[in-house]
Amino acid sequence: MSNFTPKERLLKVLHKEKTDRPPIICPGGMMNAAIVDVMNRGGHVLPIAHSDDKLMAELAVDVFTNTGFENLGIPFCMTVEPEVLGSDVDYGSMKCEPKITQEVFSSSSAVDFHEFAVMLQTGRVNTVMQATYNVARRFPDIPVIGNLTGPVSTAASIVDPMIFLKDLRRNQLAAHKVMEYVSDFLIAYAALMIDNGADVISIADPTATGEILGPRMFCEYPLVYINKIVEAIHSQGVPVIVHICGNINAVKHALPELKADAISTDAMVNLRKLKEEFPKLITMGNVSTYLLEMATPEKVVNNTRHLLREGIDIIAPACGLSTSTPLDNIKAMSGAVKEK
Template sequence: MLSPKDRLNKVFNGEKVDRPPCICPGGMMNMVITDIMEDIGVGFPQAHMDAQMMADLAVAVYEKECFENYGVPFCMTVEAEEFGAKVDMGTNIYEPHVVEYAINSVQEWEMLSEINFQQGRSKVVLDAIKLLKSKESDIPVIGNLTGPISTASSIMEPVVFYKELRKNNSEAHKFVDFVTEQLIQFAKEQIVAGADIIAISDPSGTGEILGPKLFKEFAVKYINKIVDGIQNENIPTIVHICGQMKKVYHEVNKIKSGVLSFDSIVSMNEARKNLGDRLIMGNVSTYTIEFGEPDKIAELTQKCVKDGSNIISPACGLGMKSPIKNVRSMIKSLKKEI
């Protein structure tokens, strides 16, 4: 019987496995639900700011037989807050979100400070990874980054940011490059803390929002800079891109990540046809996980396997009111327990 870590490593290495792994990385792809928080007595928003609580929730997700990994953090606001944006830390129903931006234009990027990983929520994440790494060696620990475009558009007003990608193209590149350099350092700090895998989620860097040209010029370029920046660490990477892929498969295929992850709007069968032998992850509908029935979720899980998904995961972050029986149905389906 393969351990969760061995099974996932074999997939990354292109080796045969008994069945696809079932994971939920963290970050944008939050896996914590109310049922688990209530069961162990640890909740939001406190767990976003406390390393032990964060680690306890990540462990509970695995121990409650929801997913086969540990993953932190549980939101996409850590990096933006470290750059000076103000964040509403949310509740046990809704996730943290930016309420005040750090700068007003890409031309102000030099006002931003480098991230100090010895304080703030970046340190909470690093300490949580250390706690998770100390627990069990056969459970993969996934560290998470908010992608370059999503981080940049959380530091300043998104509509203005997207306009300035064209209007102030040179300064926009300097801004996103600065952000990317800090993300590379955050990834390296997570790896030192014990992360086995780095997942990068860039939901604001879609082909639909940017268009193929800017998607290639900004999203692909700077995601690849992160992947290249940590290649010497020999750590596998997962990149999640939201939105439809039809117009940008050619560009998506240039992303150097070991695994590409997509949301539920993307047909995994179509992705497989367009991406050849690339490793792909996903993409069980999070809407169905929250509002559907276990049998339907099991059916969607098996369809993902049939359509060529190498790793099964929810298509996006779970709704926190998703019933635990629904979340468990993915793994149960893969284990043929349903």
């Protein structure tokens, strides 16, 4: 029987210390497990839980209780930050995640810069903080993961994304000002999460991929600004997980420069080879979300055991889960880790 609590196990892995086995987690945010099966079983449902702190906390507990994942993850979307920064959001439905319906600015040059002290008291910030505080106090042995939308994705959610991606190349001065502004906001937002009990911060930045930006732009923007955010979070004594979507080949050389404590990757990435190439990296992932949605529990177990044999440090879904993912498949995944 293990002597580690789930919080101790995850923190030890993130600090590069030995444990009995890998943690099995699903951070929340872009990578959340508030699937329909969990909501039906617990009775705490989206979209109302996006804006009700008690329901948000209860849904996080439902995910933890029903899936076997060893963390509590808050919130359940990537729209909290851009909404606070002025963009319009559709909260979606039980089956459909929230989305940006209208970015607040037409270009990087048009962005208005506001004081964060006031902004951090608007939107759903207080909802997230109250829910974080609630679950952290109720479950002291379970790691609470606070989720940030990464700086490039947040910027592309307040500025028309097609224009913003062009600005990264054609209007660098304005684009860097927006990235500085967004990063400083995310640092302040993360500090509030930590003050309210978050043990780990997870950053998902799906727009910041090598496939979209290419290696030069990746190093000029996401690498710089994610590291700025990570360093600020580290200064508060809290570890950071960074998720990178898609094929990482174009930016793989830059991964050791990321100052995150663990790197989470998509399913097409061979994590064993990545560990061989960069032995100091703490790897997280990467059970295919397509497999989790469409395959049998037996195939999920086989894939999970394969990752365990290859020495992956933290087992997790490879990206955002479909809301139609069967709970039995998630339990098969978490069960395969815990049988180790």
